[in-house]
Amino acid sequence: MKKILILFAHPAFRKSRINKVLIDGIKDIEGVTLRDLYQLYPEMDINVEKEQELLNHHDVIIFHHPFYWYSTPPILKEWLDLVLEHGWAYGSHGNALKNKWFFNVMTTGGSQDAYCTKGYNRFTIRQLLAPLEQTAKLCKMHFLPPYVVHGTHSISKEGVLKHRENYSKLLTGLVNDEIDLKALEKMEYFNQYLSKSLKQR
Amino acid sequence: MEQGGFFYQALVYMAAAVVAVPVAKKLGLGSVLGYLLAGVIIGPFVLGFVGQEGEDVMHFAEFGVVMMLFLIGLELQPSMIWKMRAPILGLGGAQVGLTSVIIMGIAIAFGLAWQTALAIGLTFALSSTAIVLQTLNEKGLLKTEGGQNAFSVLLFQDIAVIPILAILPLLAVKDMVHAVADDGHHEATTWIDGLPIWGQTIVVLGVVAGIIFAGRYMISPVFRLIAKTQLRELFTAAALLLVVATAVLMTKVGLSPALGTFLAGVVLAQSEYRHELESDIEPFKGLLLGLFFIAVGASIDFHLIASDPLLIAGLVVLLIAVKFIVLFIIGRFFKMGLDNNIMFAFSLAQGGEFAFVLFSFATQNSIIENGITGPLVAVVAVSMALTPLLMLINERLIQPRFGTKEKEIIADEITSEKNVIIAGFGRVGSTIGRFLQANGVTATYLDVDPDNVDLLRKMGLKVFYGDASRTDLLHAAGAEYADLLILAVDDPGKTLEISENVKKHYPKLDLVVRSKGWFDSYELIDLGVKHIYREYLDTSLRMAADALCKLGHRRYEVYRSIKTFRKHDERFLHELAEKRHNQSELISEARQRIEDLEQLMLKEQEDQHKEKDLGWDPATLIEEFGKMQADQETPTE
Numbered sequence: 001m002k003k004i005l006i007l008f009a010h011p012a013f014r015k016s017r018i019n020k021v022l023i024d025g026i027k028d029i030e031g032v033t034l035r036d037l038y039q040l041y042p043e044m045d046i047n048v049e050k051e052q053e054l055l056n057h058h059d060v061i062i063f064h065h066p067f068y069w070y071s072t073p074p075i076l077k078e079w080l081d082l083v084l085e086h087g088w089a090y091g092s093h094g095n096a097l098k099n100k101w102f103f104n105v106m107t108t109g110g111s112q113d114a115y116c117t118k119g120y121n122r123f124t125i126r127q128l129l130a131p132l133e134q135t136a137k138l139c140k141m142h143f144l145p146p147y148v149v150h151g152t153h154s155i156s157k158e159g160v161l162k163h164r165e166n167y168s169k170l171l172t173g174l175v176n177d178e179i180d181l182k183a184l185e186k187m188e189y190f191n192q193y194l195s196k197s198l199k200q201r
Numbered sequence: 202m203e204q205g206g207f208f209y210q211a212l213v214y215m216a217a218a219v220v221a222v223p224v225a226k227k228l229g230l231g232s233v234l235g236y237l238l239a240g241v242i243i244g245p246f247v248l249g250f251v252g253q254e255g256e257d258v259m260h261f262a263e264f265g266v267v268m269m270l271f272l273i274g275l276e277l278q279p280s281m282i283w284k285m286r287a288p289i290l291g292l293g294g295a296q297v298g299l300t301s302v303i304i305m306g307i308a309i310a311f312g313l314a315w316q317t318a319l320a321i322g323l324t325f326a327l328s329s330t331a332i333v334l335q336t337l338n339e340k341g342l343l344k345t346e347g348g349q350n351a352f353s354v355l356l357f358q359d360i361a362v363i364p365i366l367a368i369l370p371l372l373a374v375k376d377m378v379h380a381v382a383d384d385g386h387h388e389a390t391t392w393i394d395g396l397p398i399w400g401q402t403i404v405v406l407g408v409v410a411g412i413i414f415a416g417r418y419m420i421s422p423v424f425r426l427i428a429k430t431q432l433r434e435l436f437t438a439a440a441l442l443l444v445v446a447t448a449v450l451m452t453k454v455g456l457s458p459a460l461g462t463f464l465a466g467v468v469l470a471q472s473e474y475r476h477e478l479e480s481d482i483e484p485f486k487g488l489l490l491g492l493f494f495i496a497v498g499a500s501i502d503f504h505l506i507a508s509d510p511l512l513i514a515g516l517v518v519l520l521i522a523v524k525f526i527v528l529f530i531i532g533r534f535f536k537m538g539l540d541n542n543i544m545f546a547f548s549l550a551q552g553g554e555f556a557f558v559l560f561s562f563a564t565q566n567s568i569i570e571n572g573i574t575g576p577l578v579a580v581v582a583v584s585m586a587l588t589p590l591l592m593l594i595n596e597r598l599i600q601p602r603f604g605t606k607e608k609e610i611i612a613d614e615i616t617s618e619k620n621v622i623i624a625g626f627g628r629v630g631s632t633i634g635r636f637l638q639a640n641g642v643t644a645t646y647l648d649v650d651p652d653n654v655d656l657l658r659k660m661g662l663k664v665f666y667g668d669a670s671r672t673d674l675l676h677a678a679g680a681e682y683a684d685l686l687i688l689a690v691d692d693p694g695k696t697l698e699i700s701e702n703v704k705k706h707y708p709k710l711d712l713v714v715r716s717k718g719w720f721d722s723y724e725l726i727d728l729g730v731k732h733i734y735r736e737y738l739d740t741s742l743r744m745a746a747d748a749l750c751k752l753g754h755r756r757y758e759v760y761r762s763i764k765t766f767r768k769h770d771e772r773f774l775h776e777l778a779e780k781r782h783n784q785s786e787l788i789s790e791a792r793q794r795i796e797d798l799e800q801l802m803l804k805e806q807e808d809q810h811k812e813k814d815l816g817w818d819p820a821t822l823i824e825e826f827g828k829m830q831a832d833q834e835t836p837t838e
Binding site: 045081082 | 761764768816817819821822825
């Protein structure tokens, strides 16, 4: 049984169309703690002590956010800067996050084709997430592939509902240790794992 | 009336109400049924405490219905009535028309003359405004689709009474006319009797226009003058005067007083004195309406019923069945939901209080024979008494069969409108109000300064005159349904009083409270108020921040430091409030203040060292990397 901490950041949540639905689908899953950072810290005054304590009590840490300028919204960067203290999260004595799992759940306007060497974004999602991958590495965490909702500007209602279902399935699977993390680690997207396991059934 | 008769009667009526209504409520029967039962019990056929004078009481108490319509009018904006025009004319018209025709047909089948039958049909088509609205309101059903439609129909019926009264004299059955012809006429003396039809119309329209004009432009200044005297009872008297005067005026031009006061209410619905008027009239309305229901209960003629129980019971069932079916079909036609439609049909399937007036009027005009009137009146009274019971049956036995199916709402969920009340509209309240408005939230404002209220009204704000420490006024402002009450009153004593009241009467209502300083904040904390805002705190901190910046401190650091300081200050406030309870000795407020301040400053000095944004502070990092580098460098040396 794994405990999951979702750090959710969306500066304009009220106007979001997709994240609202995604969040709506995962509200009541046992073992999942959802933290809406912009709602908790409207002035970015992050409570470091509280955040560290929460990290201590969870096994999987998720950054859930829209993909802004190939990165996270600013509050997640602030969170990284302040919460991941030297001597606590990294450094020779910093072992608080050791062996925890980390990954991103993201929404992005560009299609999957746009995120490759020949696409207009020129880099793959995984390449663009390198700073976070390295952050996880430095904190001795396992970095898992991201779950990405692509093409948010043109997605159909059914498509959004499918993602909502997947997201909730993914979390339940993690909580109940039903996901093969070793296999997952080698994949490009978390999405692939889900479609694969669906085919097998 | 005998000596001391008034007090004796008051004693009987009030005692009956005080005993019967709580019992009925406890049994889940609702207050209307309680009043009716009380009336039956004290009436001539059970205990006999009141005799035939019950009818006089009923005529007097009908004024409660007039007041009720005034209050309903106060709650309805003219724009809402305009929106309801389709159900009022459509539903109401169809109901009155169809029911009249069917009942007329039945009456003819019973062998009555068509004129008599038509009079009975028209009279039976009307329902009881008092019982229906009171019951629906008590059950909280007035705002539902069925409740709104029931109200529309009742409104149409109230209007329909006017032409019905005009038609009735034309229906006089020839044979009977001579005997009583003169009797009926002087009953309805009005100012306009002698005028030709066009003259009557002009006078009526003029009076209606006058009421609208006076409501719009004259009431506010007059009430402002009265409010300035600071005498509450004067305001109550003025409010009563307003209702009584409108009723009298209406009667004088031959219109229904209930309709007139309803109109006056609608006109005043936008006035700043709306809530004050509402809370002043409310108790009178409640009392009179209760009295009215008791009188209805007392007037049921059990001798008559006992003489032919089958006939009366049969007629009651017939009346209710016909009205129910007509209402149900109309409801279907107007595409009401099944559960709402059944509630709508049950609520209106009875005779109304107008029937008492219309039947006696019809008898005087020799339209209906005396022998028939008695049973008909009994039928109306019994059907009225049965209404709360029928609605209870609907609520307990029928409605539970409809499972409300919840639709899944995805993505485009509707954020329902929140209700906010702001008490106090001075510097603080007005700033809060402006900010809320800038963000699309309209609040209800309450203020005690009539001039202030007047000024703000002119700028288009929804401000009402009234003292928020009065529970009835808060009630009228909608505290029951409000999501938030913002207390921005200047006076700490008043603030405490209001908070205490709210905590007692509306424990679920969220409070956001302005306080002066530490000591009144302590008391608010003791009351359980969670959101307390000392009026000086944020301004002082902003001044302090700018002062530091002027001295050359980095702006961002100062900004963060201010936030930390404020957080600590709020925490200390709660700690000190707690500590106060543990102190056995009584020290003067000034001494206490100095002591608290000393503690605060000591604590802040201590915390200064703890509170750093360590993530941005590379001290330990430099240390570790320095050591690493030193280790690496050692072997080469």
